[in-house]
Amino acid sequence: MKVLLVKMSSLGDVFHALPAVQDAFQQVPNIEFHWLVEEAFADIPNWHPAVKKVIPIAWRRWRKNLSSAAVRAEMKAFYQDLRSTEYDIVLDAQCLIKSAVVTRLAKGPRYGLDKTSCREPLAAMAYQFPQSVAKGQHAIPRVRQLLSQVLNYTIPDTFSYGIDKSRWQRPEMGGDYEGEYWLFLHGTTWDTKLWPESYWIDLAKLVVDSGRKVILPWGSGEEKSRAERIARNIDGVEVLPKMGLNALNAYLAHAQAVVGVDTGLSHVVAALEVPSVAIYGATDAVLTGVLGPKVEVLSSDLGCAPCLSKQCTHPDRNDGNPAQPPCYRSISSRRVFAAVLGKLG
Structure with a gap:
């Protein structure tokens, strides 16, 4: 199974998703993650063995100069790379409007939080299969619950980021x-x-x-x-x-x-x-x-x-x-x- 995980920024947000990736790695045989992330954090997903490809996005830099020909060329190359793979699941683990827009561009069934669970409810319109996860929890258990619902497994009792130091x-x-x-x-x-x-x-x-x-x-x-x-x-x-x-x-x-x-x-x-x-x-x-x-x-x-x-x-x-x-x-x-x-x- 090939999953595109959209978790773009910030540094803390990227780490909030790793325990969920570790859960899925333990529970779902032959799962493979591709991770779409801001270019500044592109090294981090590779620390986990389940992540086979990292797709950097430079939105923080691009948005400052959208009229630049060089920036438009980078955005085109990013789009072509993103569209080059058909995914079994496209999961927005950030569920903001900016991440929802990018999720909408990818190939595959789109998952994310529903409008009552999102911090930015408008983002839920991008998902074909919105999920309900209770607010008021720490971000890490919320992402763990989201991924377990999408992939239909029970969250393990153990907690780990899955990084071998x-x-x-x-x-x-x-x-x-x-x-x-x-x-x-x-x-x-x-x-x-x-x-x-x-x-x-x-x-x-x-x-x-x-x-x-x-x-x-x-x-x-x-x-x-x-x-x-x-x-x-x-x-x-x-x-x-x-x-x-x-x-x-x-x-x-x-x-x-x-x-x-x-x-x-x-x-x-x-x-x-x-x-x-x-x-x-x-x-x-x-x-x-x-x-x-x-x-x-x-x-x-x-x-x-x-x-x-x-x-x-x-x-x-x-x-x-x-x-x-x-x-x-x-x-x-x-x-x-x-x-x-x-x-x-």
Whole structure:
């Protein structure tokens, strides 16, 4: 059986679909997935053995310059590639208008959520066989239920993303260090999702004092500067060079533990089944947060959290230490350190 899975973006959304793919891989003999995904995430579906082809789409880039001849040529090539295969099932696992339009272009019977289950109900008009899946659940069990209904199997009791982390070899550490290390995912998109820098510094000291090393990746100039400030004057903290996801995965896969905030890379860690703690303040972990057998989520207990706002409006935001926003005052460095140790057993 050949299934086209449409799950385009974002990074977290792509990982939300992997447990469903693993379920189907275990339950349906000879199943083969082709995965339509944004070009920035095209490497990820190939990590699962059931995915035999990845079809990249560059809609985020194309929409900025639709009048360009080069862009139109890319779109034509994409359309021809998409139409080159007849599928037994075409499944939109995102069920947004943009993904529904792309689903409508593919060859094969089209499945997705019905209008009462979709976040964007208009998307359901693209599907010949709309499915009902209850809202109010985390995205991962929703996709698992959707795929199990379409393929008519019982969801297994086990939970796995189906990724073998041994495909990434342990990287060489700085100097002669070969001991255990923790990796900090300190960067994210909103200021309100950032755990305070002083907390990262205190946590780094706790980790180093316990005989472990700390690794700090970065992806922007701002993140590099923060990493350098965290590492300053602490022996045993290493700032990595800038690198792509596959290179970084080697560090993630072989870390003893990872501490992160609400960022796409925290979903990668969950999929690799590395012991980790994910810190949530302004955003909500209930419906789309990090989920996995070795992840503990620490969420703010502030009354206004999660506010889902890019700017803090709490009346105490400037009281006391402004570098310690109200969201995170209950999630101290020592609390995070203890939570990680708990995951390590």
